[in-house]
């Protein structure tokens with residue numbers, strides 16, 4: 001083959017490449033239109049029957065020199081790329097997506113802001129047990145400069161025989177102590193029917209890990225205009241976590257924060273596995289504040305401080321930790337709540353890093 005021939009053939013190939021690309025791009029635009037249509041109709045993006053049919057058509061009109069298997073292989077790649085395009089488009093359209101909203105969502109609890117650059121420390125007992133216990137925690141937190149107190153009144157426990165929380169009475173105790181000491185409150189709600197009532201008592205509705213995909217609860221939380229702290233499910237992927245948040249935003253409640261609280265893995269050294277990588281990924285993919293719960297993720301007081309610092313270094317907007325006047329006699333999570341002295345030491349340790357602001 002002469003030099004000239006090779007050059008000519010190559011230039012024909014270059015031309016064909018351009019034509020192919022143009023056709024592929026045209027095809028991709030149609031694929032995107034189909035994706036949008038499917039989105040509005042709620043139809044799944046992947047349609048194996050349609051894909052099989054297209055491959056059969058292609059193989060039937062294959063005149064070579066590629067064999068049928070190669071044709072199938074080539075087009076399957078195109079189909080996969082097309083599906084990826086539709087899935088990426090879908091993600092971009094989510095209300096939680098950073099592509100939809102570039103600026104960080106900042107949750108404002110009166111004079112306390114969460115998100116937007118200055119990380120926060122949220123602390124408080126695992127469960128509201130009685131007035132004295134919550135007042136003691138509130139006083140201690142106030143003295144330490146903490147502005148947001150957590151405390152569970154409805155406790156989702158593994159065993160039905162364990163302390164289930166004080167219910168509405170617990171919310172009242174939390175509110176009274178918070179009002180007395182000028183703190184904001186976060187408490188878990190487990191029943192969609194309690195969401196509206198809870199708004200009167202607390203500043204942030206927590207949806208716990210076990211309820212991350214309780215869709216009726218998510219919808220009810222989406223229907224009120226109260227900030228929501230959504231915990232990552234025990235075995236939830238980041239995608240599932242974001243879709244759970246989308247349930248709330250899609251009903252009009254845009255005041256949502258996410259909290260990584262550890263996922264279940266084979267590792268036994270910690271209670272759960274703290275997925276630090278979830279923090280920068282969530283920060284990249286969505287505009288909502290992202291917190292990290294060091295208590296339920298690690299279950300180990302001895303590593304709360306390094307894990308909190310790692311979370312803040314990874315971009316977390318806040319840390320949550322459990323504090324109890326006398327952890328040894330706590331009605332839940334006795335082994336992993338800090339007493340006041342331990343909490344103050346933990347707080348100074350984290351503050352020394354300069355990451356808490």
Ligand code: PEP
Nearest residue numbers: 152208209210231261296
């Ligand atoms: C809690 O924060 O009180 C709690 C029960 O945590 P989780 O839902 O993450 O287990």
Ligand code: MN
Nearest residue numbers: 126322332333
């Ligand atoms: Mn707890």
